[in-house]
Amino acid sequence: MTSAPDTADLQAEMAALRAFSAAVGSDPSLTQAAGGNTSIKDGDTLWIKASGTWLAHALERDIMVPVEMMPLLAAVEADDPAAEQAHRFTIAARNPSGLRPSIETTVHALMRQRVVAHVHCVDTIALAVRTDAVAELGQRLDSFNWAYVPYHRPGLPLAKGIALHRAQRPDVLILGNHGLVVAAESVAEAEALLRTVKQRLRQDARPTPPADTERLSQLAAGGYRLPTSDAAHAVALDPTATKIAAGGSLYPDHVIFLGVGSAVAQPGETPADVQSRIESAPASILFPGLGVLMREDASAGADAMARCLADVTTRIPKGAPLRYLSEDENHELTNWDAEKYRQKLDAAAAKR
Incomplete structure (x- = not known):
């Protein structure tokens, strides 16, 4: 359970999250189209990007959905298929758009930190699709509290894989054949962590001739x-x-x-x-x-x-x-x- 921040603090952090989300969503090296998602916890409420919406639109559209976190976590722990349907845990009275929460809602709920960003960083994916990913990543992330989660289908299978590392409270997750998750107690800290991890995992693309x-x-x-x-x-x-x-x-x-x-x-x-x-x-x-x-x-x-x-x-x-x-x-x-x-x-x- 995350303690609830005061109203002014939450509003400031939500504004910062929207700006952070828009910046991440506008960077194709981090996020593509409707992929990737961000979240912030307000006590037992998890505000997370809606499924199918674009992070790039965070400043111009209402893309965040409120979810009751504790029942969702209980469903994950019980291996309940309901955890696959995060929209069943939305707080309808605070969700006038009627949008569904992200497919990755369980990922965010399982991370103990207040702010979470899940991105499809191309530098990360280029490493995470390798069978020797753990060895390669270990050389680059040795100073971080990080964990590697082998590929699982997004949803409950991925949530169960992440849950195995929950006691470690990692700040960085590398998802095999999938992407990157960073978590921190504030938007500013999450943004700085994402920037640092991306730099550590950087690989230059090979140059190519122009297309015909x-x-x-x-x-x-x-x-x-x-x-x-x-x-x-x-x-x-x-x-x-x-x-x-x-x-x-x-x-x-x-x-x-x-x-x-x-x-x-x-x-x-x-x-x-x-x-x-x-x-x-x-x-x-x-x-x-x-x-x-x-x-x-x-x-x-x-x-x-x-x-x-x-x-x-x-x-x-x-x-x-x-x-x-x-x-x-x-x-x-x-x-x-x-x-x-x-x-x-x-x-x-x-x-x-």
Whole structure:
């Protein structure tokens, strides 16, 4: 239980949290689209970002949802499936928007500190997808109170994995094949900790040549377009990155917004050829040596994740041992109601 701050202090911290959230949400190296979330505890109430909303919008929209923390924690401890449905613990009278709390609400509730930030930092992910992640991270985080949590599906499975480290009261969590969590007693401390950890985990992306946008534009006729960010092309312009992407799915949000794995065109193929060969219309297609094309109706979330794929894969060294999500892990993400809700919100936002 966290002691309740006075009203003025809470209002000041909430304002600081909104500013912090907007800054994190506007940095694609930390957060992409509706991914990532922040929270603050007010006694037994947990204020957390709503599922499907963007941290980048924190200063212009009401994206925080109040949740009763103690019943939620009791559900986690009892291994109650209700813990997967955080919206059942919202305080309706203080939630006029009717939005659902983040899929990751249990992560924030389990952290004992007052302020928590969960981000999909590309530098972190580039390490967290490796089978030797613990050894690599240990060299960089030796002075921190940190813990590594192997991959679990977001929701109750991930909560149970984090709960194993609760007595340690870590300030930093590295989530295998997923991302980074930092926790502190104030927004300012959480912001400083995030900045320091990100610097410790920094890996420079390999430089790539420019994309052949003229050729890509020719190929795009018939249902595809260029990505919104030129940075997204890098995954197809760096042979190591292309090979890594072709190997499968590395983290959950890729599966949710781009689908399982990556579609890589063979020499001379058009988007129609790729679709015919794999019997689907992928959200993105990698054309080695040329760049990337996005399906015309791809959402803003898909575009953000296309850039994330490039940012992550160009930071992974050639020959690094990798852990891809299994077929079962991909399946449980694509068939999970909580993620279907987030996809629905993303699709609706794309039409505005």
